[in-house]
Amino acid sequence: MTSIARAGGPRRAAEGPRYASGAGSICRVDGDVAYVVALCGLPGMGQATLRRLLETSPAQRRWAQVCAGTLAPAVLSRRVRVADARARLERWRETALDVDPDDVLRRAAARGVASHVLGDPTYPAVLARESDAPVVCFTSGGGALAGSTPGAPGGDDLERVAIVGTRSATHYGAEVAAELGAALGDRGICTVSGLAAGIDAAAHEGALASGATPPLAVVGGGVDVVYPACNRRLWARVSAAGTILSEAPPGGRPEPWRFPLRNRLVAAFSDLVVVVEAHRTGGAMHTVDAALARGVVVAAVPGSVRSPASEGTNALIADGSAVARDVDDIMALLALARASRPPARHLGRPAGAAQREGSATQGSLLASPPAGGDLASDPRGGEQEAAGGWRGGAARDLDAVILAALDERATGLETIVCRTGLGLGDAAVALERLVESGAIRRRAGAYERLARPIGLGSL
Amino acid sequence: MLASVPAATLLGVEGRPVAVEVHVSAGLPGFTIVGLPDAACREARDRVRAALLSSGLAWPLQRVTVNLAPSGIRKAGAGLDLAIAVGLLLATGAVEPEAASGCAFLGELGLDGSLRIVPGMLALVDAVVAGAVVVPLGSLAEARLVPGVRALGARSLSEVVDVLAGRGTWPDVPVTVPVPSSPEETGACSVDLQSVRGQVVARRAVEVAAAGGHHLLLAGPPGAGKTLLARCLPSLLPPLGPTEALETTKVHSAAGLALPSSGLLERPPFRAPHHSSSAVALLGGGTSSMRPGEISLATNGVLFLDELGEFPPSLLETLRQPLEDGSILVARARASIRLPARFLLVAATNPCPCGEGGRRGACRCSPAMRERYLRRLSAPLLDRFDLAVPVERPNALELLGEPKGECSAAVAGRVAAARQLALDRGVRSNAEIPSNHLDELAPLSGPARRLLVERVRSGELSARGLDRVRRVARTLADLDGTGEVVGAEHTALALELRSGREVLFGGRAA
Numbered sequence: 001m002t003s004i005a006r007a008g009g010p011r012r013a014a015e016g017p018r019y020a021s022g023a024g025s026i027c028r029v030d031g032d033v034a035y036v037v038a039l040c041g042l043p044g045m046g047q048a049t050l051r052r053l054l055e056t057s058p059a060q061r062r063w064a065q066v067c068a069g070t071l072a073p074a075v076l077s078r079r080v081r082v083a084d085a086r087a088r089l090e091r092w093r094e095t096a097l098d099v100d101p102d103d104v105l106r107r108a109a110a111r112g113v114a115s116h117v118l119g120d121p122t123y124p125a126v127l128a129r130e131s132d133a134p135v136v137c138f139t140s141g142g143g144a145l146a147g148s149t150p151g152a153p154g155g156d157d158l159e160r161v162a163i164v165g166t167r168s169a170t171h172y173g174a175e176v177a178a179e180l181g182a183a184l185g186d187r188g189i190c191t192v193s194g195l196a197a198g199i200d201a202a203a204h205e206g207a208l209a210s211g212a213t214p215p216l217a218v219v220g221g222g223v224d225v226v227y228p229a230c231n232r233r234l235w236a237r238v239s240a241a242g243t244i245l246s247e248a249p250p251g252g253r254p255e256p257w258r259f260p261l262r263n264r265l266v267a268a269f270s271d272l273v274v275v276v277e278a279h280r281t282g283g284a285m286h287t288v289d290a291a292l293a294r295g296v297v298v299a300a301v302p303g304s305v306r307s308p309a310s311e312g313t314n315a316l317i318a319d320g321s322a323v324a325r326d327v328d329d330i331m332a333l334l335a336l337a338r339a340s341r342p343p344a345r346h347l348g349r350p351a352g353a354a355q356r357e358g359s360a361t362q363g364s365l366l367a368s369p370p371a372g373g374d375l376a377s378d379p380r381g382g383e384q385e386a387a388g389g390w391r392g393g394a395a396r397d398l399d400a401v402i403l404a405a406l407d408e409r410a411t412g413l414e415t416i417v418c419r420t421g422l423g424l425g426d427a428a429v430a431l432e433r434l435v436e437s438g439a440i441r442r443r444a445g446a447y448e449r450l451a452r453p454i455g456l457g458s459l
Numbered sequence: 460m461l462a463s464v465p466a467a468t469l470l471g472v473e474g475r476p477v478a479v480e481v482h483v484s485a486g487l488p489g490f491t492i493v494g495l496p497d498a499a500c501r502e503a504r505d506r507v508r509a510a511l512l513s514s515g516l517a518w519p520l521q522r523v524t525v526n527l528a529p530s531g532i533r534k535a536g537a538g539l540d541l542a543i544a545v546g547l548l549l550a551t552g553a554v555e556p557e558a559a560s561g562c563a564f565l566g567e568l569g570l571d572g573s574l575r576i577v578p579g580m581l582a583l584v585d586a587v588v589a590g591a592v593v594v595p596l597g598s599l600a601e602a603r604l605v606p607g608v609r610a611l612g613a614r615s616l617s618e619v620v621d622v623l624a625g626r627g628t629w630p631d632v633p634v635t636v637p638v639p640s641s642p643e644e645t646g647a648c649s650v651d652l653q654s655v656r657g658q659v660v661a662r663r664a665v666e667v668a669a670a671g672g673h674h675l676l677l678a679g680p681p682g683a684g685k686t687l688l689a690r691c692l693p694s695l696l697p698p699l700g701p702t703e704a705l706e707t708t709k710v711h712s713a714a715g716l717a718l719p720s721s722g723l724l725e726r727p728p729f730r731a732p733h734h735s736s737s738a739v740a741l742l743g744g745g746t747s748s749m750r751p752g753e754i755s756l757a758t759n760g761v762l763f764l765d766e767l768g769e770f771p772p773s774l775l776e777t778l779r780q781p782l783e784d785g786s787i788l789v790a791r792a793r794a795s796i797r798l799p800a801r802f803l804l805v806a807a808t809n810p811c812p813c814g815e816g817g818r819r820g821a822c823r824c825s826p827a828m829r830e831r832y833l834r835r836l837s838a839p840l841l842d843r844f845d846l847a848v849p850v851e852r853p854n855a856l857e858l859l860g861e862p863k864g865e866c867s868a869a870v871a872g873r874v875a876a877a878r879q880l881a882l883d884r885g886v887r888s889n890a891e892i893p894s895n896h897l898d899e900l901a902p903l904s905g906p907a908r909r910l911l912v913e914r915v916r917s918g919e920l921s922a923r924g925l926d927r928v929r930r931v932a933r934t935l936a937d938l939d940g941t942g943e944v945v946g947a948e949h950t951a952l953a954l955e956l957r958s959g960r961e962v963l964f965g966g967r968a969a
Binding site: 229446 | 657658659660661663826849851906910913935939946947948949951952954955958959961962
């Protein structure tokens with residue numbers, strides 16, 4: 001109970017005024033949608049820049065300025081150097097000259113992509129409350145997305161739980177994610193995830209298997225750009241049964257900078273964030289940070305202390321996050337969050353909230369592990385010797401040589417032998433040992449190093 | 460006037476004894492052959508007539524009936540020409556009956572009376588019911604491989620007649636007819652392992668395949684050296700033993716392929732049929748003599764299927780039963796025969812139509828295309844491969860700078876020693892160790908057992924896969940000469956040498 005209170009707390013209570021709808025600050029003219037979408041599609045255009053452009057001038061005029069090349073570099077962030085800003089504006093102009101805004105909108109609609117501009121009745125209500133709400137977002141899929149429609153994925157009255165985690169999930173993680181997705185669906189709770197590989201995909205699979213509640217996917221690239229390709233079928237099914245949402249324009253490539261922003265939206269949409277499996281760093285932790293910044297409860301699924309894929313989640317639990325062992329835990333947490341929501345507007349902050357806020361502003365709960373928490377940094381320190389014969393001292397040396405030759409990219413035995421000069425038999429045994437210890441992973445006949453070699457602290 | 464001459468005809472790779480009966484009687488001049496001759500056999504009439512006349516012998520203006528007994532089986536080819544001619548000469552009295560008694564005659568006649576070799580001489584000589592056999596001089600070496608039969612050679616019909624009439628002796632010369640040996644038989648087309656740069660893993664896989672008789676699948680992008688590696692195999696295999704050599708020679712002879720001048724194939728054959736080959740060409744049958752197919756020609760050698768994914772799936776499935784039995788039963792309406800087909804299967808395949816195997820940026824195939832391509836290779840067929848090795852393209856350093864690897868001769872030495880160990884165990888090769896003898900013949904060390912248990916428990920290894928891994932590990936231990944117990948390094952490497960299936964098929968064929 002205490003841990004829940006520490007990690008959770010009142011949702012959007014204290015931040016209420018800060019996250020008040022920013023709709024008023026955008027200059028709006030009827031029929032502007034096409035120009036907003038066209039502006040959004042310019043190369044390197046993020047929602048923050050778009051917002052800065054549209055706060056002072058309607059979209060149609062901005063578009064004309066972009067085409068004419070009369071946009072002042074100062075409208076871009078002050079952090080951008082003037083020369084860079086000019087180069088970007090020039091690139092925009094070149095791109096814009098080939099674009100007909102009406103055509104962009106028509107083609108998007110033809111592909112089943114709907115555009116929602118901040119302030120539209122269809123704009124998701126929960127997003128509108130964000131201080132940095134996207135000026136425009138795009139959706140595809142059967143589930144209607146409407147801020148005011150009861151029960152719609154973007155609406156205010158549907159409860160949503162984000163199930164997030166690592167892309168390199170273990171079998172355990174994928175199973176748990178799918179079970180949770182299905183169980184939540186059965187209880188009428190919308191599963192929010194990122195439609196990435198691993199945990200995300202498993203969660204959506206589970207939600208679809210339940211079939212009772214349409215899931216919501218918040219993706220990094222355009223809603224019509226399948227990424228990763230192995231999710232092609234899942235993508236179509238989510239689109240058919242639920243909603244796919246993105247702030248990237250239709251056809252927008254899944255550029256790396258878009259993913260942290262995507263994670264912020266996942267957190268914004270959710271009443272509860274469940275991390276099923278996470279490495280110590282990675283996208284799932286971005287989502288956790290974003291959730292904590294918004295006062296959204298974060299729960300973690302406990303995992304094996306030997307699994308690198310559970311390092312992040314176990315560390316979250318150690319740092320006081322809520323624990324989600326099964327769907328009942330999640331339902332209890334949701335009930336608490338719900339109970340604390342409406343009255344929280346009038347109540348003061350619960351004890352400990354300030355303290356939590358402190359660590360949240362530092363970026364992450366993980367950034368400041370509890371004093372004396374050395375355990376988390378090397379949970380398997382002296383485990384290796386215990387297992388006897390084939391893990392002797394000489395074996396450890398071999399393992400070290402192999403580990404030094406590996407990185408996060410998949411590497412075949414051939415290359416490993418070339419790099420290390422080891423015999424085939426020795427290398428094969430050492431690889432087998434390392435896979436078992438969890439320091440590396442075998443996939444499709446190749447090996448890759450996992451985030452942190454376990455039990456080889458000397459390296 | 461009646462004469463009977465022993466001869467033989469070929470069916471599959473075996474000979475069937477045939478008695479050529481010639482009856483000459485008064486009546487309208489004519490020549491009839493009865494007893495199920497095929498077209499080539501029926502045409503013997505014209506060849507025999509021309510050969511007799513060319514040799515200065517008389518053609519009887521009488522009624523001649525030739526019966527090929529037993530008349531129930533089909534007689535194929537021209538191998539009975541000489542027997543018919545000699546029978547005719549005996550029946551007309553041109554040759555004394557005693558001169559030819561107990562002697563069989565095999566060979567095709569030219570219009571000029573010359574004797575020509577026929578396919579399957581080894582099997583034919585083996586089948587004749589006679590103490591001596593006269594064959595074309597070109598086949599004498601081959602015919603002499605058969606014990607218990609005195610083989611005699613002749614160049615022409617007139618030479619045969621001269622000897623039978625007591626005017627000369629059999630020419631006992633070494634074969635003067637030059638026999639063109641195809642490079643495959645002499646091993647000239649086989650590549651030395653030294654010419655393979657880099658490819659440490661694949662080289663070892665080829666060595667293991669040679670030593671243990673394990674079927675090998677090489678998977679990798681074009682230009683990685685899969686074909687080159689496969690072509691190295693013949694240079695690693697030990698020469699054929701006496702029984703194997705005779706068996707293989709019989710098949711090659713029956714298919715009418717050229718044999719080395721010694722008459723005996725002593726190097727393991729290497730057959731690489733193209734993926735457009737028909738089922739009959741691959742499996743055998745088709746002609747009335749049931750010509751052996753490529754899988755039989757590869758007996759005791761290597762069958763190499765390059766571009767495995769391009770072979771029609773139905774054709775590949777037909778290989779499953781011969782792979783299991785070591786022979787193939789070819790059944791036709793007229794006859795069914797068993798052809799030997801015990802070969803080492805080596806296959807090479809690209810991971811997808813473009814060959815790049817899903818490598819980001821390089822592969823131009825959609826996931827659907829890749830899946831369709833790989834679906835041609837069924838799991839049961841893939842199951843037959845003990846070794847499945849991903850072959851990566853060698854990098855520039857390996858191509859240019861690396862010191863050369865071991866030459867074939869050095870590896871062949873180890874292979875021969877390992878093969879001998881298998882023979883000492885009472886199996887032809889380690890790949891044939893029965894599952895119930897694995898514990899006794901391939902005992903595992905503690906760590907090795909631990910490793911396998913881990914893999915089986917995680918579901919990465921099936922029970923059948925486990926046996927295959929243990930056999931390969933046995934071979935690896937034999938090659939290293941580390942004694943009876945199979946260690947962890949051998950087991951781990953054996954698992955590694957299967958990883959190609961993961962590359963190709965993900966978890967589909969575990």
